[in-house]
Amino acid sequence: MEGPGMTQDMNSFPWLTILTAVPLVGALAVLALGGRNKALIRWTALGFSAISLLVTLILWHSFNSAADGFQFQELHAWIPSLNVSYRVGIDGLGLLVLLLTSIVVPIGMLASWQIEERVPLYFALVLMLQTCLVGTFTALNFFHWFIFWELALIPAFFLVRLWGGSGSAKAAMQFLVYTMVGSVAMLLSFLAIFLSTNTFDFSEIATMGQNGTLMPAVVSKLGWHLLTPEHVALVIFFGALLGFAVKVPLFPFHTWLPSTYAEAPSGTTILLTGAMSKMGVYGFLRILLPIFYPQMQKVLTPLLWLAVATVVLSAYTAMAQKDLKRIFAYSSINHLGYCLLAIFAVAKYTGGDAALTTQKFAAMNGVFLQMFNHGLTAATLFWFIAMLEKRTGGVRGLDDFGGLRKVVPVFTGLMGIALFSSLGLPGLNGFIGEFLIFKGSFPLVTWATSLSVIGLLITAIFILGVIQRVFSGPLQEKWAQLPDLTLGERLSLVPVIGLMFALGLYPQLILGVVNHTAIQMALHLRNF
């Protein structure tokens, strides 16, 4: 088998299966415990997510950052007739998103502490979602991956639907239908690929894509007389693209996001923005780019236009919002738009130019960092919003506040840090990902990168606007008694804020682990 081959730790201790199973066991435990003692439920759930975090940190520590290929692999026969085996493994990218997930889920749980209705079900669904996320991030063949990709929708749907705001029925339905349409398109494309190659394995298919043998095989198998071979390849590509484009999201498939993020309870929004949206970016990196980049090159300009639109229009719309959650929902679209910009830049044909290849490495690293940092920062921001909602009884409009820094100084200070991180202030984690993306993309796709800078500027404007409208200015009478952060909240925020500074000042913490994978991924895109 070629491609990122199977290296060490084959069939040794099944870390990844355990990591997938732990949250599921937790979900069952939580459901079994029943409804009476809510505190017990919450702490049990948090405990299981803490175990997951611990396991992930063990993996982080034992990961060999200089090795090629996938580590901690497990391989078992599953459905020989479909050439599907149970194969899991992670490289730097997988490890990174696993770490992000195991940080974001506890944050989401902590932000959901004030949920009082159907508590066991809520936390069980959160844990099930975590299982699905881990499953997606460790799967190495389409069948296995698709199971978890689809299953993740169910807990997400119910979390939004049952505990959400007044518009949650419509939002949840929109979320589901959008994602399903994308998934069906993606499924059909991959089935066509399976028909032509008889494999669902990502590495094998990627190798064929890179050798240039994939599309001829697909075309010869499908025998569509109405379309030219090139067009057949593009149709298959668009099918797969749609599935991921909806998830990230890419303009114009983003319209489900703002309502869903706003209507969901804030604890769920944390999971949606911190972890689920990364499924989309991960999919772009793991699946779409290695397999379909010849097709991406053909339609690169339209794709870049979509990325630019995603970046700029979402920032512009964020500026017009009055609901804090909607502001940061649109801001999420904007931040992940940078990732897509960089991915498309990396896909560009550069003909083996060494200098440009180095830029691609930078852009790739930027994507990885931006994924992680955005997940962390966005999760924290929505956590602050949850804390605010708890104190104000659900009020979270931009114009409802003012002068809060006088009443809740610690809250202001810490949320301010998170806001500046989102803005991309150097010294905080949000800067380095964006910097690398822009640095890498500028030489590759200058016009698109230049236009995307507008997004940076508008983001700065609306974030400063939030700070000014919420924290500065005259204080309204009804908020004069607002309690500041409790000791528990401060203690739980410290590691997160600390991490923001640590990553901002010393990004090597992450880069050291993922850099090799980023370079390998960029190098595998052989230009022809």
Added chain:
Amino acid sequence: MLAWTIYISFLGALALLLLPSRSTALIRGLALLTSLVTFAITLTAFLQHRSGEMFTVVDYPWISSLGIHFSLKADGISLTLLLLTGVIGVCGVLFSWNVDHRIKEFFAFYLVLIGAVYGVFLSFDLFLLFVFYEIVVIPKYFLIAIWGSTRREYAAMKLVLYSFIGSAMVLVGLIAAYVVSGSHSMSLGDLAGYNYSPHFQMWAFPLVFVGFGVLAGLWPFHTWAPTGHVAAPTAASMLLAGVVMKLGAYGCLRVAMTLFPLGLAPWGFHVLGLGSWRDVFAVLAVIGIVYGALVALVQKDFKFVIGYSSISHMGFILLGLMTLNQIGLSGAVVQMVSHGILAGLLFAVVGRMVYSRTHTRDLPALGPMHLSKVLPFAAFTFVIAGMASMGLPGFSGFAAELMILIGVWHSYPTLILFVGIGLIAGVAYIWRAMQQAFFAGAPALATPPEHPLPPITFPEKLGAAILICSSVIVGTFPQIFLNVIHPALNSPLFQGLRNGGW
């Protein structure tokens, strides 16, 4: 040993009729015991015969002068479907635990129905198969006409008439095959091995295929199904949609396609873009998929949603059959199993868990009842069944549809788009029904519900658990079934089909 599934079912029905009508516990117990024993037999047989090859169960000369034998055989495909019948049979009894009107006759008819279904799946002599096929119709009528609900006499009559018309078409085709081959034998093997002229096959095939197709819900001959399944009592709906419709699909595969494979060959000319019966039925199947889903999307009656969803899912089976490649055909067989389980589950929730308590199936009326709070188990079961039904991976529907879709890519890539629409519509109607029936009152119902409904009983929970586990097993380990289905598809019986197809 497999023959005992038939005998025990019939004997059980007879024994039931001898019991006093008042001993309800005894009646239910005997019915359950009978279905459990037959299920155990099918399970043992499935586990024993790993090779999937055809083997003889029983073979006695019957009417020797006409070459008719009492001949029962089974291969991988039959074993899979027998197992399905066994599971649904048991669960049907469990979900009928609350029947309190003429219980004896109810379970007697039920067991006769199951026994006849076993008979059809096991028959290798076509006369015998036809006899069992006809026997199936009689208990169906009574179950619907006596214990049914909405417009039951009309529905029962419509269902029976359609079934008889279908069987009549089949009978003509079978007699023609018998006569043309020299009137020696009615054994499937002998008849399939005879080389009928292509001209003969060209009209015999569609006749027999449509004849069986009527029972399989082939569009546009499907209209009996939603009416009939809605009118039927829960256990009957489970059996009818879950198993009896599969008799039709089974007949299409086992009889029509093996006897007259050349009937699928191209005509040499095209009508509206269709060049063979294969094209015709493939297109009709796709229409069934999309039409069934779209009609389900606008229903107000909860049970009608499920009734039309059966049409849609059966369309997948028929489409899989028309792909004529191994993966599509195996996908069709797995879909038979999958839909059998899921139809059973869906009708159980709608009919038994919800309707028998709320006495309404009107979706707008169910919403205010806050069923997700009042009947959480029913809500949970419907969510799982619904997800599985729409093809969520990890459940049986996905595994089956995956294989069928691959087969369709191979044979009919242009139809893929429409199938995709059908898939999305499938998501939509399930989600709509689920929302309206269970979650219309959500989010966060602070006050407790005013009208508590009787809680879900143990037999219902057990039945639901069995069916859900079955779906998960089929979905995560389809290899178990593929191991026996593939050798069956590669057997000499399907030789003619393979020569033309894959």
